Amino acid sequence: MKKDIIISGVGGQGILTISAVLDTAALESGFNVKQSEVHGMSQRGGAVQAHVRIADTPVYSDLIPKGKADLILSVEPMELLRYLPYLHNDGYLVTDINPFKNIADYPDETALKAQIEKFPNHRIVDARSLAKKAGNFRAANIVMIGAVSDLLPFEDTLLKKVIADLFKRKGDRIVQMNLDAYELGKNAISEKV
Amino acid sequence: MKKKYIMQKILLGNEAIAQGAIDAGLSGAYGYPGTPSTEIIEYITASPEAKAGEVKAHWSTNEKVAMEEALGMSFAGKRAMVTMKHVGLNVAADAFINMAISGINGGLVVVVADDPSQHSSQNEQDSRFYGKFAMVPILEPSNQQEAYDMMAYAFDLSEKTKLPVLLRSVTRLSHSRANVNVADKRPQNELQLLEDTKRFALIPSFAKIQYQGLIEKQKELEKIAADSPWNNYTEGTNKSLGIIASGIAINYLKENYPDTVPYDVLKVSHYPLPKEMVRKMFDRVDKILVLEDGYPFIEEMIGDYLGREQKVTGRLTGAIPRTGELNPNIVAYALGLEEKIDEEIPEIVTGRPPQLCPGCGHIDLYEELNDIIPEIGDNRVFSDIGCYSLGILEPFDAIDTIIDMGASIPMAKGASDAGLHPAIAVIGDSTFTHSGMTGLLSAVWDNSPITVIISDNSAVAMTGAQPSAAMGRLYDIAKGLGVPKEHIKIIIPLKKYHDKNVEIIKEELAYQGVSLIIAQRPCVTMSNEKKDLARQFNTFEPSY
Numbered sequence: 001m002k003k004d005i006i007i008s009g010v011g012g013q014g015i016l017t018i019s020a021v022l023d024t025a026a027l028e029s030g031f032n033v034k035q036s037e038v039h040g041m042s043q044r045g046g047a048v049q050a051h052v053r054i055a056d057t058p059v060y061s062d063l064i065p066k067g068k069a070d071l072i073l074s075v076e077p078m079e080l081l082r083y084l085p086y087l088h089n090d091g092y093l094v095t096d097i098n099p100f101k102n103i104a105d106y107p108d109e110t111a112l113k114a115q116i117e118k119f120p121n122h123r124i125v126d127a128r129s130l131a132k133k134a135g136n137f138r139a140a141n142i143v144m145i146g147a148v149s150d151l152l153p154f155e156d157t158l159l160k161k162v163i164a165d166l167f168k169r170k171g172d173r174i175v176q177m178n179l180d181a182y183e184l185g186k187n188a189i190s191e192k193v
Numbered sequence: 194m195k196k197k198y199i200m201q202k203i204l205l206g207n208e209a210i211a212q213g214a215i216d217a218g219l220s221g222a223y224g225y226p227g228t229p230s231t232e233i234i235e236y237i238t239a240s241p242e243a244k245a246g247e248v249k250a251h252w253s254t255n256e257k258v259a260m261e262e263a264l265g266m267s268f269a270g271k272r273a274m275v276t277m278k279h280v281g282l283n284v285a286a287d288a289f290i291n292m293a294i295s296g297i298n299g300g301l302v303v304v305v306a307d308d309p310s311q312h313s314s315q316n317e318q319d320s321r322f323y324g325k326f327a328m329v330p331i332l333e334p335s336n337q338q339e340a341y342d343m344m345a346y347a348f349d350l351s352e353k354t355k356l357p358v359l360l361r362s363v364t365r366l367s368h369s370r371a372n373v374n375v376a377d378k379r380p381q382n383e384l385q386l387l388e389d390t391k392r393f394a395l396i397p398s399f400a401k402i403q404y405q406g407l408i409e410k411q412k413e414l415e416k417i418a419a420d421s422p423w424n425n426y427t428e429g430t431n432k433s434l435g436i437i438a439s440g441i442a443i444n445y446l447k448e449n450y451p452d453t454v455p456y457d458v459l460k461v462s463h464y465p466l467p468k469e470m471v472r473k474m475f476d477r478v479d480k481i482l483v484l485e486d487g488y489p490f491i492e493e494m495i496g497d498y499l500g501r502e503q504k505v506t507g508r509l510t511g512a513i514p515r516t517g518e519l520n521p522n523i524v525a526y527a528l529g530l531e532e533k534i535d536e537e538i539p540e541i542v543t544g545r546p547p548q549l550c551p552g553c554g555h556i557d558l559y560e561e562l563n564d565i566i567p568e569i570g571d572n573r574v575f576s577d578i579g580c581y582s583l584g585i586l587e588p589f590d591a592i593d594t595i596i597d598m599g600a601s602i603p604m605a606k607g608a609s610d611a612g613l614h615p616a617i618a619v620i621g622d623s624t625f626t627h628s629g630m631t632g633l634l635s636a637v638w639d640n641s642p643i644t645v646i647i648s649d650n651s652a653v654a655m656t657g658a659q660p661s662a663a664m665g666r667l668y669d670i671a672k673g674l675g676v677p678k679e680h681i682k683i684i685i686p687l688k689k690y691h692d693k694n695v696e697i698i699k700e701e702l703a704y705q706g707v708s709l710i711i712a713q714r715p716c717v718t719m720s721n722e723k724k725d726l727a728r729q730f731n732t733f734e735p736s737y
Contacts, residue, residue, distance in 0.1 A: 010545065023203045023370055033203060036369040040228030040313030041655065044580065046547035061448035062369035062441070065521035081539045102548065107541045115541055 001031070001153050002055040004064045006083045009075035010100045011043035014141035017166070018073065019050045021145055024162045025154045026054045036062040045102050047079055054153060073148055075127065075141055076100045077112050093119050094148050096127035096140055123147060123189060130184040139181035146185025156186075196342065198374035206366040209337040209373045210276075210304055211236035213344030216378045220271035220299070221249035223259035225627065226656035227278030228313035229367040230306035234276055235657070247381075252653075254662045255598070255627040256281035260288040260303070267301040268393060270385030272348050279307040279318050284598065284628065286323065289357070293327040294403045295393045296355040299382050300348035306362040309486050309518035313364075315578075315597070317516065319487035324359040324464065328407055330414055331359045331464040332423065333440035337371040339423065339462065345379070346422075354414065356407075363486050365518060366441050415465045423462035426470045428477070431455040435478035437471070437491055442484035445524040461491065471495055475504070482527060483507035486519050548583055554714035555581045557686035558648050559591040561694045562617075566591070569615055569702065575608070577601040577629070579621035580654045580716075592619055599628030605643040606636040614642050615702040622649040622663035630670060637675040637707050644701045645676075645709045648686070650716035651727035658719050665730030671709045680708035682736040687714065693737055 005022065009015050019035050026033040031054050038048040051064045066085045074080035074095040087093065093116060099109060116122050125147045127140040134143070142163060149159055163182055167175045204212060211233045214222065224234040237243050237250040249266075253259035256277040263273035277285060282305050289303060305323075308314040324331035332347055334340040343360065351358045391399050418424060429435075435457040438446050443460045457478055459470050474481060481504060483492040492507035506512040512527045513519070525531040549556050558581075562574065576582060576592035577600060584591045594604060601618035609616040620629050625647050636643055647667055652658040663670075671681050680701060684694045694712075701708035713735075715727040 011547065019370075027201070027203050027372060032372055034369055034371045035203075036365055038312070039231070039368050039657075041547045041583075042312070044547040044550060044583065044655070045545075047545040057451075058447075059371070060444040060451070061521045062365045062371075062444065063520050065448065065525070078542055079545075081542045084539060085537055103543065103545055105543050107543060112541060115539055 002057065003053070003071070003153055004069045005052040005054075006049055006064060006069050006072045006086050007052060007074070008047070008049040008072060008079040008083050010079060010102065011038075011046050011048045013075045013100065014138070015048055015050055015075065018141050018145055019052055021159065021162050021166060022052050022054065022152070024166070025152070025158050028158060028162070029154060031056055031153070032059045034059045034062050047082060049079075049083060071148060071151055073144055075144055077109075077116060078107060081112070081115060090121065092121040092123065092148070092151055094123040094144070095125070096144055097124050098126065098128040098140070125185065125188050127185065130188060131181050134181035134184055135177035139178055142178045142181040143185035143188075146182040146187075147189050149182075149186050150189070196376045198376050201372050201374050203370050204337055204341070204373040205232055205368065205370050206334075206337050206340050206362060207232035207306070207368070208236045209341040210344060210360070210362065211240070212373070212375055213341040214274050214302070215240055215242055215248060216376055217345035217348045218272055218379045218381045219248055219274055219348075220381045221251070221263065221266040222274045222276065223251050223253045223262045224276035225253055225256045225259055225281055226653045226659045227281050228656055229308055229362075229364040230276050230278045230281070230304065231656045231659070232367070233304060235659070252659055252662075256285040257288055260285040260292070263301055264288065264292050264297065267297040267299040270299045271382045272300040274302045274304060276304045276306075278314065279305055279320050280314060280316065280597065281305070282320055282323055289323065290327050291395060292357055293329045294400055294407060295395060296403065297351060297357055298355075298385070298387055300351040301357045302344065302347045302351060302360055303357050304360045304362065306364070306367045307487055308364050310364070315595070317487065319490055320359065320361045321464065321490045322488065324361070327357075327359070328411060329356045329359055330354065330418065331361060333361045333462045333464070334366060335441050335443045335460065335462055337366070337369070337373050340366065341373050341375065343423065350417070354410065354417070356410070361440070363441060363518070365486070411465070415468065418463045418465050419467045419469055421463035421467070424467050424470065425460050426473060427454070427458045427460075429454055429456040429458065432457075432477060433479050435459070435474040435481045437461060437474065437481060437483045439485040439491055442486055442519055442524070445519050445521045446484060448521040449525050449528060449530055466491060466494060479504075481505045482512060484513065484519060484524060484527075546586060548586065549580065550717050552717040553580070554650055554686040554712065554717070555584060555648050556589075557688060557691065558619075558646065558712045559584045559589040561686070561691060561698060562591050562619075563589065564695050565698060565702070573608070573613055573615060574617045574619060575601040575604040576618070577620040577624045579624050580650075581619060581621055581648050584619070598624055599632055602629050602632035602636060602643070602645055605645070606632070606639070606641045609641045609643050616643045617702070618643060618645045620645065620647055621654075622647055622651060622667060623653040623661040625667065626661070626663040626670070630674060633671070633676070633707070633709070634674045640706050642705045643707055644698070644704070645707070646698070647709065647711045649711050649713045651713075651731065652716040652719060652723070654716045654718065658716055658723065664727060665732065667711050668733045671711075676707050676709045680704055680706065682708070682710045683733050684710060684712050685714055685735050686712045690737070697736060
């Protein structure tokens with residue numbers, strides 16, 4: 001088993017939280033992990049990404065080689081396409097469709113969507129709306145974990161346990177909200193697939 | 194390394210270094226925040242050991258101060274660590290070079306995180322040159338587990354050789370997480386003073402003896418590195434090529450040959466460079482490829498200066514790009530395993546550079562300055578290192594220079610000496626106490642007509658809002674350094690004060706001496722508790 005995943009978005013969108021969920025699930029499953037992330041200047045509203053590599057064999061490089069990613073999981077549609085050179089031919093592109101517009105020359109949204117839809121293995125999720133439905137638009141990153149849960153090498157129960165543990169110190173209400181966000185993400189995909 | 198591990202954790206490279214140091218019997222960690230090194234001190238600060246007061250963790254005012262504080266702890270016999278980013282070692286270089294001459298007492302490990310590809314830095318300087326320059330052992334972990342395990346080894350090596358040991362990390366190790374097996378903690382050293390402290394007093398007569406001793410110690414350092422568990426030579430079946438891979442470069446090689454590398458491989462993680470192993474490779478293979486993240490440090494040492502033979506290849510010969518970090522694809526290409534991969538990012542994707550956060554006080558300050566610049570002319574705002582460096586980008590384009598920590602004030606002074614008036618320095622609160630104060634004193638001493646604006650957000654914001662030593666002290670520092678009281682102004686960079694602030698800045702620009710304006714508003718990214726704390730410290734009334 002070997003899964004190479006790129007998680008992308010804009011600094012401050014909760015990419016490290018997604019990574020932390022995957023890392024912890026991997027540790028609990030007894031897998032090897034390497035997860036490279038971005039700190040520093042780019043975290044101030046710039047393009048950021050994490051490379052998450054999970055395997056039952058040794059993982060060497062902290063970076064995923066180009067053309068080898070099994071999945072690009074993005075919390076922002078344009079940021080999804082930025083990492084396209086990393087995607088494997090059979091890899092999946094999964095994104096929240098809601099743009100994060102903090103630049104003047106943000107591309108046309110319809111054209112962006114059309115470009116993503118060209119790829120056979122794509123999933124487009126309105127994570128922001130689903131997160132709002134769960135209780136807070138900030139949980140869009142957790143919705144996105146739900147939306148790729150079937151592509152991850154983890155049982156559903158494990159992912160839920162990890163999410164619950166991660167938010168435990170913030171209280172039961174926040175835990176439940178995030179679990180709901182996860183479920184909504186999962187259902188959004190199973191309805192389509 | 195025969196060690197009894199007690200559990201496995203997922204740790205960031207920097208966290209592995211921190212946990213490794215704690216478990217190796219660390220007594221004190223000092224540093225100044227800087228990407229990609231910051232999380233080491235943060236992890237120790239948050240550790241149960243630091244919270245219980247067993248281990249000291251401290252953000253020092255700058256890297257030189259941190260290095261000297263660590264040296265003081267080592268002088269007293271305990272184990273100390275000092276952390277910084279690569280350019281921080283420039284600031285601390287005086288202490289670093291000279292403590293190699295004096296030697297240390299308790300184990301002292303200098304952890305420096307380099308930033309190949311300049312993700313968050315002005316340059317990609319390679320700290321291994323500093324280690325060689327100081328003639329001390331250098332360790333270069335290749336992964337998070339080694340980073341953890343090497344800390345105990347580094348402290349032992351330091352105590353054995355009586356020298357500081359340099360541990361060099363890079364962004365991709367410091368900021369990458371992996372499974373790390375951790376061991377039990379060993380006890381700290383007791384306070385243990387030396388009987389004779391002469392070697393710590395570097396007057397020429399003592400220093401010459403120490404320097405000679407350091408030179409003579411080099412043979413021993415070479416022998417230790419030759420037998421080091423971190424260096425190893427693996428023979429391959431194909432003699433057409435041999436590969437020397439330092440630090441994390443070995444991972445990119447193994448990524449391309451997950452089972453067996455067909456060539457001879459020398460993994461280097463402990464310097465001085467193990468000469469016998471290099472010689473063996475020269476004797477066994479036709480050609481050598483050097484893979485190293487950073488500068489061509491090994492390649493330059495062992496390559497043919499005139500480039501006639503080209504037996505050694507790497508960044509200098511073009512086998513590897515001269516700049517930027519390595520990755521699996523660059524290594525695959527150098528090994529002839531794949532064609533150059535085009536970076537086919539769809540055209541629709543536009544750049545998304547970092548920017549000041551919405552609501553940030555620096556934004557208001559730059560909008561005020563930009564109202565004044567058309568009247569006084571361009572090319573006169575000297576700035577510095579921090580979040581406010583982003584003022585160089587659109588839509589602000591409000592500053593002109595960013596060189597190194599603290600450069601803004603002396604550059605403004607130098608330009609004013611050349612006849613530029615007004616000359617403005619824009620510096621952050623923490624950068625000011627890091628290395629702006631001496632520059633300000635120099636300008637005060639010479640009564641230079643400059644205006645210094647401290648954009649004070651009460652935090653070291655760019656690296657994650659660590660506490661700033663400047664908090665609540667800027668007014669008194671400026672006054673104490675001799676800026677006339679009537680020319681120290683405090684403004685609040687908020688839209689509602691825009692016009693008043695513009696007036697105040699204009700008034701001070703007209704003054705023919707040193708004036709100083711503190712633009713004070715806590716960083717917007719800070720928690721409410723931190724902002725409240727900052728407001729408690731910032732007790733001076735604004736100048737309205």
